Amino acid sequence: MTSLVAKVGSIVPRESGERVLCAAYVSGSGSSIGSAVIAVSDRHLFFAPRSAFLSRGAWRTRRLDDVRIESTARRSMGFAVARRFEVLDEDGSAFFFELEQKSEAKEFRRAFGRRLAPRR
Numbered sequence: 795m796t797s798l799v800a801k802v803g804s805i806v807p808r809e810s811g812e813r814v815l816c817a818a819y820v821s822g823s824g825s826s827i828g829s830a831v832i833a834v835s836d837r838h839l840f841f842a843p844r845s846a847f848l849s850r851g852a853w854r855t856r857r858l859d860d861v862r863i864e865s866t867a868r869r870s871m872g873f874a875v876a877r878r879f880e881v882l883d884e885d886g887s888a889f890f891f892e893l894e895q896k897s898e899a900k901e902f903r904r905a906f907g908r909r910l911a912p913r914r
Contacts, residue, residue, distance in 0.1 A: 802833045806840045806853050816901040819844060824878075824892035832891055834858075834905040839881060841891075860884055864911045865903065877902070 803814040817833035831847040833840040839856045846852035864880045877899030880890040893899045903910060 798831070799833070802831065802840070802847070805848060805850055806833060806835075806838075807850060807855070808835060809837060812837050814840075815905040816898070818893055818895070818898045818902070820891040820893065824894070826889045827891065830891065832902075834902060836905075839863075856881065856883065858906070858909050861909070862911055863906050863909055865899075865906075879906075 798817045798819070799814055802817040806814065808814070812835045814833050814835045817831060820830050820832055822829040827841060829844040830841050831844055837858060839858060839861065840853050842849075842852040842854065860883065862882045864882070866878045866880075877896070878890055878892045879902060880888055882888045893902060
């Protein structure tokens with residue numbers, strides 16, 4: 795079975811030598827952009843509606859150098875149940891998404907690296 799990272803890597807419009815580092819599905823309730831697929835390469839953040847992510851034209855992109863990413867944990871009954879990432883563009887626009895799996899959140903934190911603002 796092909797991994798989501800491999801599927802996304804074969805579809806998203808990447809620059810020469812650019813690698814997709816991680817990808818995940820997000821639910822409509824855990825995202826301001828609706829049900830989507832989110833991916834991070836070493837240069838870009840990619841997102842597309844979950845229903846159309848296999849279409850190359852459905853993908854939207856943000857250069858990682860042009861955004862600030864903040865991360866917070868949402869809590870329920872004292873337990874961290876999701877990892878929320880908020881992406882803030884230079885023009886002031888923003889969107890957020892939540893990852894339910896701790897392992898996915900860890901991969902995204904590693905992929906965002908130095909661009910990730912300190913935890914709140």
